Amino acid sequence: MTTTTILDLTGLKCPLPALKTRKALKPLKAGERLEVHCTDPLSVIDIPNLIRETGDMVEITERSETRIVFLIEKQDGAAGS
Incomplete structure (x- = not known):
């Protein structure tokens, strides 16, 4: 079961x-x-860049003139070690 915050x-x-x-x-x-x-319209650039740094997975689930919703899944931090 997955927890979503x-x-x-x-x-x-x-x-x-x-x-x-x-x-x-x-x-x-x-x-x-x-x-x-x-x-913030810049979040479509900033959030995916952040997630590339952290190694997690992101998907934009909604994008309209008024709102952007990202769904980020935390990955195992030990994957690259």
């Missing part, structure tokens, strides 16, 4: 969505998910 970052501007997403990912265990809701 919702992180509402609507109204926040760059770089806060990426910084808060990074902080929220730290305590998650492999397989857990983080659903991030953003309104």
